[in-house]
């Protein structure tokens with residue numbers, strides 16, 4: 001008996017090679033066994049499956065059990081506008097040995113695609129809530145860009161109704177399946193979604209404020225870029241602290257603390273502050289309904305994740321701006337410079353001397369932050 005044509009077989013959500021050439025029953029069954037093994041290693045039903053020298057075609061799973069040193073990282077929302085380029089950038093990171101890509105849609109394709117990159121990290125895809133436990137179990141770092149993005153005319157807070165529930169349910173899963181992981185929250189409105197995650201973790205009894213970080217790195221990336229344009233220097237040589245939060249006037253660049261020390265005219269301060277605060281809206285409008293920043297965000301998130309992983313590895317002197325549970329002001333969550341270590345946030349650095357303009361702006365930012373935080377807290381406590 002001979003088989004011809006295309007196989008419609010699928011293993012889990014991973015698409016097996018479609019085309020079979022003619023072959024005998026015996027050959028066919030051998031091939032099926034081998035293909036099933038490859039597929040199960042690309043998308044094992046249980047990612048904790050360890051290599052057992054069973055004569056398989058791929059030993060990727062063997063490497064992932066710890067032979068190759070490295071961190072295990074999950075991206076939740078991996079098939080989205082941010083998730084896809086972020087998955088690619090994380091696959092390029094030599095600190096990562098295992099990369100889990102989770103989404104409610106399209107992870108088989110993204111996983112197949114990214115997994116072909118010849119870098120060290122083993123990539124596995126997970127699709128839908130029933131695979132969330134496997135996606136999260138054993139992770140050191142969880143990055144969350146899941147949720148809807150803005151369209152022109154919307155504020156980040158307009159995303160609250162949908163994204164609050166998404167972040168809440170994903171945080172509940174983190175609390176259950178990898179309570180010790182460092183968590184990077186990207187989903188907007190960050191000013192509210194970080195308090196939402198914190199409340200979920202508190203309820204679950206797993207809250208470690210040092211390990212929950214709202215990602216405001218894009219504000220710093222933009223600030224470095226825009227300030228560099230004004231000064232006529234390379235943005236890589238600049239360090240512009242951005243404090244407060246991640247929405248409109250809560251984004252507060254400290255132009256008085258730019259390194260190397262630089263002076264700006266009042267006009268330049270006004271222009272730069274406005275451009276940095278509205279960088280997100282600039283992209284939303286330019287994309288004209290097709291979403292918000294994805295590529296620059298993936299770049300920023302990858303840099304931020306790299307800092308978290310280097311700190312977890314024990315590197316010293318890792319400083320980032322991040323939105324965290326903080327006592328640096330009277331507002332319970334605040335973005336500022338923090339020093340990262342193996343345990344997450346080791347130290348919140350002082351805000352440093354602010355000029356009159358920055359002090360005034362800080363007061364306005366704190367008001368808005370307080371209400372965004374309260375909204376997030378109330379969402380979980382209701």
Ligand SMILES: NC(=O)c1ccc[n+]([C@@H]2O[C@H](COP(=O)([O-])OP(=O)(O)OC[C@H]3O[C@@H](n4cnc5c(N)ncnc54)[C@H](O)[C@@H]3O)[C@@H](O)[C@H]2O)c1
Nearest residue numbers: 077079080081082103104146147148149186187188218297
């Ligand atoms: N922190 C920042 O600086 C920053 C920057 C840019 C965008 N964002 C925010 O990041 C979020 C994602 O933006 P995007 O452009 O990637 O959006 P997108 O719509 O392109 O992608 C979002 C992805 O999340 C997935 N998703 C939805 N519900 C999910 C769930 N329950 N579990 C797992 N995945 C789920 C979707 O299927 C989709 O693939 C938005 O909220 C956006 O506002 C934040």
Ligand SMILES: O=C(O)C[C@H](O)C(=O)O
Nearest residue numbers: 150188279280281292293
């Ligand atoms: O502006 C947005 O809606 C997305 C993101 O927060 C950004 O700053 O680009």
